[in-house]
Amino acid sequence: MNSSPEHNKRDYGLxxxxxxxxxxxxxxxxxxxxxxxxxxxxxRLIGRKDAAPGAVTFxxxxxxxxxxxxxxxxxxxTKREDGSPRCVACMMCETICPARCIYIVATEHxxxxxxxxxxxxxxxxxRCVFCGYCVEACPEDAxxxxxxxLEFASYxxxxxxxxxxxxLSHETAKPDAQDTx
Amino acid sequence: MPTLTIDGQQVTVPEKxxxxxxxxxxxxxxxxxxxxxxxxxxxxxxxxxxxxxxxPKLAIGCFTPCTEGMVVFTNTEKVKxxxxxxxxxxxxxxxxxxxxxxQAGECWLQIYYMxxxxxxxxxxxxKIKKSKKATSIGPHVNLDQERCVLCGRCVRFCDEITKTHExxxxxxxxxxxxxxxxxxxxxxxxxxxxxxxxxVGALTDRDFRFQVRVWYLGVQDSxxxxxxxxxxxxxxxxxxxxxxGHGRRVARLKPRYNSHVNQFxxxxxxxxxxxxxxxxDRIISPMLRRGAELQMATWGExxxxxxxxxxxxNPSQIGVIAWPQLTNEELYLVRRLFVDxxxxxxxxxxxxxxxxxxxxxxxxxADKNPNTRGAxxxxxxxxxxxxxxxxxxxxxxxKLLHIFGHDLLxxxxxxxxxxxxxxxxxxxxxxxxxxxxxxDRADIVLPSATFAEKSGSFTNFEGRVQRIHEAVPPLGDALxxxxxxxxMARALExxxxxxxxxxxxxxxxxxxxxxxxxxxxxxxxQGELLGYKPTNEAHIPTEPVTTVIx
Ligand code: SF4
Ligand code: SF4
Ligand code: SF4
Ligand code: SF4
Numbered sequence: 001m002n003s004s005p006e007h008n009k010r011d012y013g014l015x016x017x018x019x020x021x022x023x024x025x026x027x028x029x030x031x032x033x034x035x036x037x038x039x040x041x042x043x044r045l046i047g048r049k050d051a052a053p054g055a056v057t058f059x060x061x062x063x064x065x066x067x068x069x070x071x072x073x074x075x076x077x078t079k080r081e082d083g084s085p086r087c088v089a090c091m092m093c094e095t096i097c098p099a100r101c102i103y104i105v106a107t108e109h110x111x112x113x114x115x116x117x118x119x120x121x122x123x124x125x126x127r128c129v130f131c132g133y134c135v136e137a138c139p140e141d142a143x144x145x146x147x148x149x150l151e152f153a154s155y156x157x158x159x160x161x162x163x164x165x166x167x168l169s170h171e172t173a174k175p176d177a178q179d180t181x
Numbered sequence: 182m183p184t185l186t187i188d189g190q191q192v193t194v195p196e197k198x199x200x201x202x203x204x205x206x207x208x209x210x211x212x213x214x215x216x217x218x219x220x221x222x223x224x225x226x227x228x229x230x231x232x233x234x235x236x237p238k239l240a241i242g243c244f245t246p247c248t249e250g251m252v253v254f255t256n257t258e259k260v261k262x263x264x265x266x267x268x269x270x271x272x273x274x275x276x277x278x279x280x281x282x283x284q285a286g287e288c289w290l291q292i293y294y295m296x297x298x299x300x301x302x303x304x305x306x307x308k309i310k311k312s313k314k315a316t317s318i319g320p321h322v323n324l325d326q327e328r329c330v331l332c333g334r335c336v337r338f339c340d341e342i343t344k345t346h347e348x349x350x351x352x353x354x355x356x357x358x359x360x361x362x363x364x365x366x367x368x369x370x371x372x373x374x375x376x377x378x379x380x381v382g383a384l385t386d387r388d389f390r391f392q393v394r395v396w397y398l399g400v401q402d403s404x405x406x407x408x409x410x411x412x413x414x415x416x417x418x419x420x421x422x423x424x425x426g427h428g429r430r431v432a433r434l435k436p437r438y439n440s441h442v443n444q445f446x447x448x449x450x451x452x453x454x455x456x457x458x459x460x461x462d463r464i465i466s467p468m469l470r471r472g473a474e475l476q477m478a479t480w481g482e483x484x485x486x487x488x489x490x491x492x493x494x495n496p497s498q499i500g501v502i503a504w505p506q507l508t509n510e511e512l513y514l515v516r517r518l519f520v521d522x523x524x525x526x527x528x529x530x531x532x533x534x535x536x537x538x539x540x541x542x543x544x545x546x547a548d549k550n551p552n553t554r555g556a557x558x559x560x561x562x563x564x565x566x567x568x569x570x571x572x573x574x575x576x577x578x579x580k581l582l583h584i585f586g587h588d589l590l591x592x593x594x595x596x597x598x599x600x601x602x603x604x605x606x607x608x609x610x611x612x613x614x615x616x617x618x619x620x621d622r623a624d625i626v627l628p629s630a631t632f633a634e635k636s637g638s639f640t641n642f643e644g645r646v647q648r649i650h651e652a653v654p655p656l657g658d659a660l661x662x663x664x665x666x667x668x669m670a671r672a673l674e675x676x677x678x679x680x681x682x683x684x685x686x687x688x689x690x691x692x693x694x695x696x697x698x699x700x701x702x703x704x705x706x707q708g709e710l711l712g713y714k715p716t717n718e719a720h721i722p723t724e725p726v727t728t729v730i731x
Contacts, residue, residue: 090280091394094422103424106391112315116281116391120424139280 067148069174072132074149075123075162076170078142085168087142089118093134101127102134118164125152126160148173185251200242200253201229211255212264212293214271214380215332216243219445220341223333226271228293230263231255239263261297268298274309274355276327284382286395290330309355318360319347319367321387321449322376329359329383335375342446342543345369359383370545373452374445377435388453389433392426393419401652402437402706404639406506406632407451408538409548411641412436412443413707414451416633416652429459430653431633439707441645448545457631458653462616464628465657475626480658480668487625488672490608494580496524500570500606503530503561504585504613505550507662508637509646510685512552512559513693514666519583520563522675527570527579529562533593546642551632555640558695558711568594574602582606584623585662586613612665628659635661636682638704640711646699647708 016022033055043051058065067073078086089106107119134143147170154160184193187204194203201211202218214226222243229242234252239259254260272290279285311326318324336348336359347367352358361367367375376386398417405412415435419425426432434455436447457463467483468475478486491499503515512530519525531553538547556562565573571589574582575598582602589599603609603622611623614631634655640646655661660668667679679685683701690696698713 088281089391092280095394095396105424108391115278115315 067150067173071148072130072135072145073173074125074147074152074170075128075134075143075145075167076147076172077121077164077167078144079168085118085121085142085164086140087118087121087138088114088140089116089121090139092137092139093143096133096137098131098133099127099129101125121164121167123162123167124160125162126157144172146172146174183247183249183251185247185249185253187253188255194247198247200231200240200245200247203247204242204253204255209255211242212289212297213243214289214330215334217334217337217378217445220334220337220378223337226267226330226332228264228267228271230260230267232257232260264293264297265300268294269300269303271330272298273304274311274327275330276308278328279382282325282328282382283385283390283395284328284379288382289380311356311358313358313360317387319372321372321453322367323385323387323390324359324361325383325385326358326360327383328381329379330381331357331359332380334378334380335359335384338375338378339367339369342374343369343371348375370448370450370541371446371543373449374436374447378445386433392429393422393432394425397422397425398432399652401633401650403632403649403652404551404641404647405434405447405451405454406551406639406649407448407454407549408540409546409550409553409642410442410544411551411639411645411647411708412447412451412544413439413647414447416455418633418652420653429456431455431458437706441707442641442647443544446544450545455633457615458633459656460615463614463656463659464616464620464626465659467628467658468623468626470624475621475623480660483625483627484668484672487610487627487669490581490610490625491523491673494608497526498578498580499523499525499527499583500574500579500581501525501528501583502532502567502570502585502587502589503528503556504587505530505548505553505556506586506632507552507556508635508649508682509552509555509559509640509689509696510637510682511662511666512556512561513685513689514663514670514679515585516559516561516563517677518666518670518673518675520560522670522673526563527565527573529565529567529570530556530585531562532567532587532589535591535593548642551639551641554642554644555638555646558640558644559689559693568598571598571602574606577605579606581608581610583610583612584619586629588617588619590618590622612662614659627665628657629665630655630659630661634659635663637661637663638682638686638701641708644695644711645708646696646704646711648701648704648706 037054040052040054080086089104091104094102094104101124103122104118105120106116109115109117132145135145182193182195184191187207188209190207192203192207201213201216204211211229211231213229215223216229224241224244227241230239231242232254233240285291313324313326316324331350333350336350339345339348347361347365349362350357350359373386376384397419399420401416403414403416405414415437416431417433417435418430419432420430434452436443436445438445466477467480469478469483469486501519503512519528534549538549540547573579609623610625611620612627612629614629620626632649633652636649636651638646638648663682663685670677686701690699695711698715699709703709703713
């Protein structure tokens with residue numbers, strides 16, 4: 001892709017350079033939408049069911065858009081029946097993560113039948129690109145991006161770093177999603 | 182010397198060579214589990230099946246000696262099917278817990294399954310559970326019976342190499358299990374090797390367990406500094422993911438094949454003796470004594486202070502205690518700087534240790550230093566032993582002591598003598614990597630790099646000169662000793678300046694008779710003996726340099 005400044009330059013004619021006609025053109029479009037929508041809303045209000053629905057705006061944050069089921073939202077770590085993390089600290093997610101933002105420290109599990117568990121499991125969401133590879137790579141279904149949480153902006157980088165306890169405390173947004181099969 | 186044909190290529194091999202080894206010389210890999218070139222042949226895994234012309238059925242490559250005119254095929258449909266079947270058999274009771282298995286990534290079940298298996302599982306039955314999962318069977322080794330493929334390599338190692346007979350295979354059929362004999366522990370001095378030769382994750386290293394995934398590791402060839410044998414090793418280091426392994430940059434040491442020195446093995450002391458590289462007591466900044474306290478300083482200040490004090494005293498008032506942990510190159514610079522340059526007559530290097538090194542008749546030697554022979558060949562000690570130097574110092578004959586590495590205060594030397602020598606000497610310069618009691622007594626501290634952080638060469642007790650390479654950069658402000666000596670020489674206006682260790686070694690080979698003819702090129706990765714006579718032919722390594730498939 002050529003992105004040199006030279007290439008991006010456009011030649012504007014006198015007509016465009018005055019801007020005035022373009023501004024009025026834009027205003028005309030806005031006004032048309034406004035009046036068409038106004039007409040549709042009024043016709044619906046007075047009970048004309050055959051009228052086209054008027055355009056609406058979601059009244060965010062009071063009103064929320066429905067999320068697609070496959071949407072990738074904030075991560076969570078799933079739990080076993082006893083509440084301990086399902087994660088076995090295999091590092092598959094850490095290895096696949098293209099942003100290198102997963103930091104796991106493994107340790108011995110007290111139960112020899114489980115063998116390995118994460119002592120630390122940290123995701124630096126400030127660097128995460130939300131590719132979902134970690135979820136794909138996990139052989140244990142231990143990490144999911146189904147919390148539906150999208151607002152986690154923060155004023156500091158440190159607050160974007162989620163530790164194992166935070167990740168375990170997140171709940172799924174899908175009521176039918178089961179942690180344990 | 183039979184000549185045979187393997188996959189259409191002719192090869193002549195020594196008498197009694199087996200088909201696996203013959204194929205190896207042609208670069209053909211015959212997959213195998215139980216065969217190991219350093220152990221006797223067991224022939225029980227059946228993975229190395231090959232087709233031999235005119236033979237009624239497939240034969241195992243490890244137990245079939247090459248004969249004249251033999252025609253071997255390693256890649257026919259029949260052979261491939263046999264491998265697949267063997268893998269299916271080996272995996273029938275396998276737990277498939279690769280995600281939590283430390284071997285994953287360097288596991289021959291994984292590798293061969295991807296190359297030769299790839300079948301759909303037909304197991305309808307429940308897998309047989311074995312009795313031991315993740316149990317330690319010794320100070321260094323952890324056993325997982327479910328992952329074991331019963332190749333018997335570890336058993337043969339303990340029977341044939343260490344002759345300690347701790348391991349055995351118990352039970353029959355699919356209930357067969359590998360275990361230690363009742364009441365025994367796998368605690369011989371070479372126990373770590375069973376982890377290397379175990380082709381799967383049944384035996385794992387307790388020290389390395391869960392520290393770093395193997396695919397994060399980088400590899401650098403080196404030589405173990407643990408004793409004067411100089412076993413060839415690989416340093417496996419982790420530089421990119423510092424949160425793994427508690428920040429340890431050197432994650433583990435593995436033996437590297439050298440037929441002249443250690444074959445395939447190394448001892449546990451050496452294997453786990455690398456911890457000082459990333460230990461908390463590493464000295465990471467030069468230090469100067471200001472008043473009663475040692476304070477951090479820059480290299481410029483410290484070297485200037487050292488040079489000033491060295492200049493201020495008569496060379497006969499300087500005592501130097503070098504260190505056989507230094508490389509040949511560094512010891513050569515010690516000689517050039519102190520003996521040839523300053524005219525100092527009191528340079529020693531060996532300090533007796535408190536406890537006996539406990540050499541044995543296999544690899545371990547009593548001398549715990551990798552380069553005592555090198556120091557001797559380079560012409561150290563000059564005149565006196567360390568004891569004599571300390572005697573003279575305690576009589577107040579020295580104004581300056583330059584100590585490399587040694588902790589004199591916890592050595593086998595007479596302690597009151599060390600005390601009085603340190604007290605009677607005006608300036609004590611310490612140059613070393615880790616902090617200890619002697620460092621606290623120094624006036625100037627020069628932090629140096631460990632063996633894993635520098636390049637150079639060691640001369641083992643037999644006179645084999647072998648290369649070491651930098652695996653990780655020096656910690657903090659530390660510098661390799663040769664660089665410190667080089668800078669010191671610059672500060673003292675000696676008129677020499679070396680560009681690198683190869684430059685030093687070249688001069689060493691020109692000036693020290695024992696090293697003549699040697700160069701880094703001649704040393705290669707298997708080392709070369711002192712007194713090497715170059716021939717007119719291009720240098721041919723005495724052994725084919727092979728990546729040993731074990
Ligand atoms: S979503 Fe992608 S970038 Fe984010 S943690 Fe997972 S693998 Fe890494
Ligand atoms: S891939 Fe899954 S089991 Fe493995 S470390 Fe990541 S979350 Fe844990
Ligand atoms: S031994 Fe190999 S195949 Fe078995 S679990 Fe470990 S890595 Fe996987
Ligand atoms: S523990 Fe490893 S080396 Fe020993 S028999 Fe089992 S697979 Fe072979």
